[in-house]
Amino acid sequence: MTPARRLALRVGAMAWKETLHILRDPRTLLLALAMPVLLLPLFGYGVSFDVDHVPIAVADADRTADSRALARAFAASGEFEVAPGADAARAEDLLRTGLALAVLVIPRGHAEDLARGRAAPVQLLVDGADAVVANQVLAKAEAVVRAAGQARLISLAGGGAAPVEARVWTRFNPEGRSALFMVPGLAAYLLALAAVLLTALAIAGEWERGSMEQLFAAPLGRLEIILGKLLPFLVLGAVQFLLVIAVGTAVFEVPVRGGIALLFAFGLLFLVGMLGQGLLVSVLARNQLVATQAGALSSMLPSLLLSGMVVPIDNMPAPLRALSRVVPARYLVEALRGLLLRGAGIEVLWPDLLALAIFAAAVLTLAAARFRRRIA
Amino acid sequence: MGAAPAISTRGLTRRFGAFTAVDRVSFDVERGEIFGYLGANGAGKSTTIRMLCGLLEPTAGAASVAGRDVAARPEAVKAAIGYMSQRFSLYLDLPVEENLAFFGGAYGLSGRALRLRVGEVLERAGLRDLARATTGALPGGVRQRVALAGAVLHRPEVVFLDEPTAGVDPVSRRDFWGLIREMAAGGTTVFVTTHYLDEAEHCRRIGLMADGRLVALDTPAALKRAWVPDRVLVARGRSLPADRLRAGAGVRAVEPFGAALHLRVDPEAWDAERVRAELAAGGALDLAVEEVEPSLEDVFLAAVGAGAPP
Numbered sequence: 222m223t224p225a226r227r228l229a230l231r232v233g234a235m236a237w238k239e240t241l242h243i244l245r246d247p248r249t250l251l252l253a254l255a256m257p258v259l260l261l262p263l264f265g266y267g268v269s270f271d272v273d274h275v276p277i278a279v280a281d282a283d284r285t286a287d288s289r290a291l292a293r294a295f296a297a298s299g300e301f302e303v304a305p306g307a308d309a310a311r312a313e314d315l316l317r318t319g320l321a322l323a324v325l326v327i328p329r330g331h332a333e334d335l336a337r338g339r340a341a342p343v344q345l346l347v348d349g350a351d352a353v354v355a356n357q358v359l360a361k362a363e364a365v366v367r368a369a370g371q372a373r374l375i376s377l378a379g380g381g382a383a384p385v386e387a388r389v390w391t392r393f394n395p396e397g398r399s400a401l402f403m404v405p406g407l408a409a410y411l412l413a414l415a416a417v418l419l420t421a422l423a424i425a426g427e428w429e430r431g432s433m434e435q436l437f438a439a440p441l442g443r444l445e446i447i448l449g450k451l452l453p454f455l456v457l458g459a460v461q462f463l464l465v466i467a468v469g470t471a472v473f474e475v476p477v478r479g480g481i482a483l484l485f486a487f488g489l490l491f492l493v494g495m496l497g498q499g500l501l502v503s504v505l506a507r508n509q510l511v512a513t514q515a516g517a518l519s520s521m522l523p524s525l526l527l528s529g530m531v532v533p534i535d536n537m538p539a540p541l542r543a544l545s546r547v548v549p550a551r552y553l554v555e556a557l558r559g560l561l562l563r564g565a566g567i568e569v570l571w572p573d574l575l576a577l578a579i580f581a582a583a584v585l586t587l588a589a590a591r592f593r594r595r596i597a
Numbered sequence: 598m599g600a601a602p603a604i605s606t607r608g609l610t611r612r613f614g615a616f617t618a619v620d621r622v623s624f625d626v627e628r629g630e631i632f633g634y635l636g637a638n639g640a641g642k643s644t645t646i647r648m649l650c651g652l653l654e655p656t657a658g659a660a661s662v663a664g665r666d667v668a669a670r671p672e673a674v675k676a677a678i679g680y681m682s683q684r685f686s687l688y689l690d691l692p693v694e695e696n697l698a699f700f701g702g703a704y705g706l707s708g709r710a711l712r713l714r715v716g717e718v719l720e721r722a723g724l725r726d727l728a729r730a731t732t733g734a735l736p737g738g739v740r741q742r743v744a745l746a747g748a749v750l751h752r753p754e755v756v757f758l759d760e761p762t763a764g765v766d767p768v769s770r771r772d773f774w775g776l777i778r779e780m781a782a783g784g785t786t787v788f789v790t791t792h793y794l795d796e797a798e799h800c801r802r803i804g805l806m807a808d809g810r811l812v813a814l815d816t817p818a819a820l821k822r823a824w825v826p827d828r829v830l831v832a833r834g835r836s837l838p839a840d841r842l843r844a845g846a847g848v849r850a851v852e853p854f855g856a857a858l859h860l861r862v863d864p865e866a867w868d869a870e871r872v873r874a875e876l877a878a879g880g881a882l883d884l885a886v887e888e889v890e891p892s893l894e895d896v897f898l899a900a901v902g903a904g905a906p907p
Contacts, residue, residue, distance in 0.1 A: 230705060231702065231703060231705065234698075234699055238699040241695055242691070245690050245691070434652065434684070435682055435685055438651075438680040439675060440675040
């Protein structure tokens with residue numbers, strides 16, 4: 222028998238055994254395949270960063286045509302639900318009780334200031350408890366006020382157009398839909414969680430049952446055990462990846478503008494790294510309870526927080542930004558956004574591919590080296 | 598025979614830090630022999646087996662199994678042996694035949710040869726009808742037979758069984774030893790640890806371990822002669838005057854055993870005839886006295902108690 226054939230036989234025996242374990246344990250399959258189908262819509266629909274219909278109270282102390290025109294401008298923008306007739310003295314209560322997310326205070330003399338060509342400031346109080354929402358409210362309110370001010374200037378100048386004006390054309394996600402932004406992140410998150418957790422559990426299980434000793438007593442090489450153990454999970458992960466992309470395109474109309482082959486190259490390379498991470502966790506933990514927790518933490522937290530899925534990497538403080546460089550999910554998210562939304566190709570995305578390859582190689586080498594150091 | 602021994606150790610030693618688990622153990626096991634390895638928990642039985650199976654490197658000394666050095670060529674040793682570990686031998690969630698197919702594959706069997714061989718060992722172990730049963734649903738005794746079948750799929754020269762009958766009912770244990778004897782008759786060397794001393798009677802030779810050292814090594818009969826020099830007698834009857842015997846010179850032990858008395862006596866001074874006469878004189882009725890062989894339990898207690906060969 223040639224060495225290659227012997228290797229294939231033994232890896233095949235391991236992989237087949239592992240496949241049977243998976244098929245006989247519905248929980249594993251459910252965890253791997255139902256999770257994307259359930260979580261994707263939850264995150265896609267439920268987690269939306271789009272803020273509209275912001276309840277805003279208007280405390281109009283001026284009560285003139287000009288001040289009412291400004292309040293109308295807020296209502297007309299479609300972004301705000303205007304509640305007129307608020308009392309400026311109670312503005313903070315409105316925010317505290319949650320009746321309004323913002324309060325517009327128009328001071329007495331607003332119209333007069335305008336008429337005399339003086340600056341006519343208005344006050345905007347914003348609930349900053351949720352920073353993401355507050356930022357959006359602020360931006361929208363400023364836009365409304367700026368537009369109102371500009372319109373006034375133009376009419377004073379006797380008509381015409383504003384001298385400088387940016388005409389914005391948002392590409393790749395023109396409606397600014399969260400789903401498009403989230404699906405690549407979710408793909409990384411789900412893939413990381415399932416791959417690391419399932420691998421860690423399966424291998425820690427062999428240690429815990431004592432079956433690892435039986436495997437070592439057979440003439441199975443370290444590599445044969447590892448390969449045989451990981452292959453079925455690679456296939457399972459690939460199916461999961463397909464599922465995430467399929468649900469993303471079917472339910473959220475996520476476009477696939479880049480090459481399919483490159484998409485799979487990214488998916489598989491990321492998976493290999495995650496399987497390696499699962500292997501490493503199981504080698505270090507050696508029992509299923511610890512492996513579950515370490516596996517979940519080491520995959521969930523980085524891919525959720527440091528991947529750029531939710532928090533933009535550019536907004537992170539420098540230490541976290543540096544840390545995100547060793548989080549493989551970051552590169553997958555980056556690449557998937559490029560591939561799916563922008564239609565980017567290998568000439569743009571090769572650094573991400575390289576980073577994923579380096580991570581996979583490093584973690585597998587480390588795990589394999591730590592594997593089989595001691596028995597019992 | 599006449600060929601090189603199936604297993605040979607010389608000064609085999611394994612230390613874990615300051616603790617010496619196996620201390621300068623030397624023995625030879627012949628081909629086709631059933632070799633029993635006895636000792637209390639922690640005496641060094643499993644550590645010896647792990648070294649012989651190429652799973653653990655010896656700290657000092659040497660050992661060869663099937664003519665292959667365990668330290669220099671552990672992978673070659675693994676291919677030539679079967680191993681049934683104490684804790685685990687099977688995947689309980691898989692059917693019997695899938696367990697066997699997996700271990701066959703791990704030892705390089707495939708395709709038609711694998712299928713034939715799985716059928717063969719199932720047949721021999723009397724498990725044909727259970728091929729598709731889930732292993733975890735089977736009783737312990739049956740599982741152990743499946744595990745043994747899995748350990749011999751690749752026709753190993755030497756089989757190591759670490760406490761194979763622990764927690765198994767007596768009938769299943771008897772069946773299991775039937776399989777072991779069949780294997781040995783077919784030329785397979787069997788190295789088995791057990792703490793059931795009655796089972797050790799099935800072994801051709803026995804090694805006794807205490808605190809990492811091999812304190813005795815011989816056939817069961819020779820061990821008994823060497824370690825239990827007393828004559829052992831059993832007296833049955835009614836109104837047995839036990840105290841009258843205890844008073845006799847050369848009577849070393851008198852223990853009630855159910856309705857009978859177990860006696861250990863000086864073989865120079867006492868035999869069955871003299872005991873019968875003594876008991877009859879003391880008023881015993883329906884008297885029957887016979888000499889029995891000492892049990893391995895007597896040997897074990899004497900040898901492990903002494904800690905060193907006589």
